[in-house]
Amino acid sequence: VLDSVDRDDFEMEVYRNITSGNRFRTQITIQRQRGNRYFVTRFSPIEPDRTDNGIGTAPTAERGVLVFTEITEQKRQQDDIEQLQQATEVMNRVLRHNLRNELTVVKGHAELIRSTSQGPAFDSAETILETTERLLNVANKGRRISELLAEPVQVERIDLTEHLTRVVSAVRSQYPDAAISIDSSAPAIVEATTSLDEALFELIENAVVHSENPSPTVEVAVTFEDDAVAVHVVDDGPGLPEMERAVLTDMQLEEEDLFHGSGLGLWFVHWVVQRSRG
Numbered sequence: 001v002l003d004s005v006d007r008d009d010f011e012m013e014v015y016r017n018i019t020s021g022n023r024f025r026t027q028i029t030i031q032r033q034r035g036n037r038y039f040v041t042r043f044s045p046i047e048p049d050r051t052d053n054g055i056g057t058a059p060t061a062e063r064g065v066l067v068f069t070e071i072t073e074q075k076r077q078q079d080d081i082e083q084l085q086q087a088t089e090v091m092n093r094v095l096r097h098n099l100r101n102e103l104t105v106v107k108g109h110a111e112l113i114r115s116t117s118q119g120p121a122f123d124s125a126e127t128i129l130e131t132t133e134r135l136l137n138v139a140n141k142g143r144r145i146s147e148l149l150a151e152p153v154q155v156e157r158i159d160l161t162e163h164l165t166r167v168v169s170a171v172r173s174q175y176p177d178a179a180i181s182i183d184s185s186a187p188a189i190v191e192a193t194t195s196l197d198e199a200l201f202e203l204i205e206n207a208v209v210h211s212e213n214p215s216p217t218v219e220v221a222v223t224f225e226d227d228a229v230a231v232h233v234v235d236d237g238p239g240l241p242e243m244e245r246a247v248l249t250d251m252q253l254e255e256e257d258l259f260h261g262s263g264l265g266l267w268f269v270h271w272v273v274q275r276s277r278g
């Protein structure tokens with residue numbers, strides 16, 4: 001049994017077993033731009049014809065049956081389980097020591113200090129509150145990621161243009177100072193998880209809140225690319241910090257890096273898209 005083979009190895013394996021009359025089983029991967037497909041192949045030689053006296057031909061065979069069974073969905077489910085285990089480990093480290101509860105206590109004390117102080121003490125209380133809010137946001141997003149990956153994957157056919165238009169409207173309502181445009185009119189039917197709207201909101205909100213401009217400009221567009229639909233979110237902000245990029249590509253970050261990065265929202269987007277087979 002082979003775990004995987006490339007095309008040349010696979011053809012040689014089939015030829016060798018046909019000529020020797022052996023059975024064999026292997027897994028092959030067909031690489032595609034929009035996601036790999038996985039198959040288990042089984043080869044069984046056809047018994048050679050026998051003469052009337054029961055004496056068969058030579059032990060080698062010239063014919064056989066090669067059966068391909070697609071296991072792409074099973075492989076993806078296995079990958080989802082592994083991702084859940086990885087995510088759970090990450091979330092446990094980020095949220096350990098009851099981070100959320102402790103920060104709530106800190107926030108309460110900082111609000112009390114701010115309400116009874118002025119000058120440097122007031123400014124320090126403001127800084128504590130701002131920092132606490134950021135960390136609470138990380139904790140809440142971490143919990144949402146754990147919930148997402150614990151849920152069964154539910155995929156449905158939707159009009160992405162319709163959903164994106166609704167999300168843009170919601171972000172505009174929450175951030176009236178931002179200029180958010182959307183370039184999309186034609187329906188874009190896709191298969192996606194029921195959490196897609198949350199991921200779209202996260203992307204557009206990120207573009208707004210991380211801008212250094214008092215009136216951020218965000219352009220959202222839907223384009224058709226080969227056999228897929230792409231969503232583009234472009235802003236006039238400072239760009240994505242290296243830490244945020246690392247969060248999306250490297251699951252082996254140190255704990256210190258996890259706390260200094262604020263990329264849990266982008267992790268959420270990444271996993272929603274991945275579970276939508278995007």
